[in-house]
Amino acid sequence: MNKFIVLIVLLVPSIVLARPLSDVYADGKVVFESVEKDSNYQLALGVLKKVNAEWITEKERTVFGTVFRTTTELEPHSSEVVALKRLEENAKLQSGHLIFACDGLDCGSSNAWANTRFEIKQLYGMDQSQSYRVWEFASDEGHYIGVGYTVRRGNKRVYAQVDVIAVSNNVDYVPMVSTAKAILTSLDQQGYFVFRGYRLEGGALTLDAQHIEPIVKAMRSKPLLKLKVVGHDYLAGEESEREARSIKYAQQLIDALIAAGAKSNRLTAHGVGGLAPQGMEGKVRIVLIAQ
Known part of the structure; x- marks a missing residue:
């Protein structure tokens, strides 16, 4: 049976949240904990590979801010x-946007x-047991980056590293830009993926090609998946105008x-105007929903 993915343009409010991922392992034993202000955090956005005797990532980004680090057994x-x-x-509860994921x-x-x-030796475990995730979180107060690494050691103890910037x-x-695997992981685990590679200026939607390619790559890896692109519009105007704009977005x-x-035969456009749950207004977002 073919599976379908629904791509939806929604209008949602900014999300107000406390520091994300701060109480994931409240019943565990904190091994290390630190707070570093005005720090340049080297964010790994790819797997680690050894090149000329040095471990490097396929891609990384420097993020400046306050870094909260916690190592938990x-x-x-x-x-x-x-x-x-x-x-x-x-x-998921804090509306994290998955950027990168790898396992084992x-x-x-x-x-x-x-x-x-x-640089925490307790995190050295069995390669096949490890997982690494990177999320973005948006709030009225600003942006957070969440980094998570989990692993099981040979002595069967399980450790988790959580860094929040x-x-x-x-x-x-x-x-x-989310990777194709991150998109598929979100669709599989959450049922949806938020696409944010756009700008809305003067009523016109401008798309960023960097965010388009990973979706295409994800579709290529899952040939039975289809996309329904559904536009939602909560801007000013009559409902008929919002519906027309939403179809245009899609x-x-x-x-x-x-x-x-x-x-093209795996993509269909739909527009539902302003039909969305109460409170979804203001900002435009594009959501990829697995069906």
Whole structure:
């Protein structure tokens, strides 16, 4: 049976949240904890690979802000599966936007993550048990970046590293581009993915090609998936005007996806105007929903 993905343009308010991922493992044992103000955090956005005797990432970004770091040893008889699930559920509750994800051997060497990237030896565990996630969180007060790493050691103890960066330069902050795997992971685990590669200026929607390509790549890796692009519009005007604009948003995104290599027979445009839950107003967002 074919699966369908619905791509929806929504209008939602800014989300007010406390520091994200701050109480994921409240019942665990805190091994290390620190707060670093005015810090340049080297954010890994790819797996670690050894090149010329040096561990490097495929892609990284420097984020300036206050860095909250916590290393936790989970309660006895816990598992790395539970550790990751709790992390992901917490991120979902706080509307985290998944940017990068890797699991097991696909992440590279746990030794490199523990001793080179995080510089915490307790995180050195079994390669096949590790998971790494990066999320973005938006709030009225600014942006946060959440980093999570979970692993099981040979002695069966499970550790979790959670780094949260409160971004300082919010005015100039540019949203990061999610990988194709991050998109598919969000669709599989949450049922939706928020696409944010756009600007709305003077009623016109401008799309960023960097955010388009990962969606096309995700579609190529799942040939049975189809996309329904549904536009929602809560701007001023009659409902008929909002409906017309919402269809225009949807078709504009479809055109961009096709131009980037997506198959037109896997994309359909829909517009529902202002039909959305109460409170969804103000800002435009584009949501990819798995059906």
